Amino acid sequence: MLHSLNMEQFHVYSAVLNSVHNNVGCPFFLYGHGGTGKTFLYNAITAKLRSQSKLVILVASSGIAATLLPKATTAHSRFKIPLILDASSTCTIKKGTHLAELLKEASLIIWDEAPMTHRQAFEAVDRTLCDIMNIPLSGERYKLFGGKTVLFGGDFRQTLPVITEAGPKGLRILIKNNDAIPNDYTRNIVFREAFADILQA
Numbered sequence: 006m007l008h009s010l011n012m013e014q015f016h017v018y019s020a021v022l023n024s025v026h027n028n029v030g031c032p033f034f035l036y037g038h039g040g041t042g043k044t045f046l047y048n049a050i051t052a053k054l055r056s057q058s059k060l061v062i063l064v065a066s067s068g069i070a071a072t073l074l075p076k077a078t079t080a081h082s083r084f085k086i087p088l089i090l091d092a093s094s095t096c097t098i099k100k101g102t103h104l105a106e107l108l109k110e111a112s113l114i115i116w117d118e119a120p121m122t123h124r125q126a127f128e129a130v131d132r133t134l135c136d137i138m139n140i141p142l143s144g145e146r147y148k149l150f151g152g153k154t155v156l157f158g159g160d161f162r163q164t165l166p167v168i169t170e171a172g173p174k175g176l177r178i179l180i181k182n183n184d185a186i187p188n189d190y191t192r193n194i195v196f197r198e199a200f201a202d203i204l205q206a
């Protein structure tokens with residue numbers, strides 16, 4: 006499978022594996038139109054790491070997307086993300102539980118169709134992983150997602166989460182953080198270009 010990867014896929018493959026093997030804990034965003042080989046790449050990365058006895062957790066924002074990935078579940082199910090979210094939400098995972106230990110062990114989290122999920126869900130997962138990994142939520146020792154390597158993927162042109170009655174400001178709510186500073190959590194250059202008008206407004 007590795008030999009089948011095209012150059013762009015191989016670049017992402019190498020960057021993600023490098024982050025896992027060197028404990029860099031880097032968050033990635035894999036952007037690509039439908040059919041450009043994101044799922045193919047998730048499978049290649051997962052097969053490689055699982056062959057090295059590393060734990061890879063695969064989730065997707067929707068159940069249908071999860072069925073396309075090996076042993077994947079929805080993100081809401083895996084991380085126990087609350088259905089009603091706010092700016093300080095956390096997931097209902099307690100330290101010491103089987104699930105907490107599983108997440109602690111994970112070398113890589115792959116989250117497909119990420120653009121379908123509200124940013125407060127990612128923030129809740131971030132807080133929860135920090136708690137599980139004993140990483141403070143602020144200060145110099147803070148590490149995004151508790152220092153885990155996380156590979157998000159999806160296509161912003163296909164689906165964005167719905168905010169009921171948000172009006173034209175809905176997108177701003179989705180892509181800006183509480184201080185109205187553009188969200189810099191991912192390396193999503195294309196996303197920034199696609200929504201440049203909104204980010205600058």
Ligand SMILES: Nc1ncnc2c1ncn2[C@@H]1O[C@H](COP(=O)(O)OP(=O)(O)OP(=O)(O)O)[C@@H](O)[C@H]1O
Nearest residue numbers: 009010011037038039040041042043044045046160
């Ligand atoms: N490097 C490759 N070598 C051979 N086949 C590939 C390669 N990359 C992708 N494919 C094939 O191309 C098709 C589309 O790829 P894939 O399903 O991974 O795209 P995707 O980006 O996940 O699409 P979507 O966003 O619609 O889920 C699949 O049949 C897949 O097996």
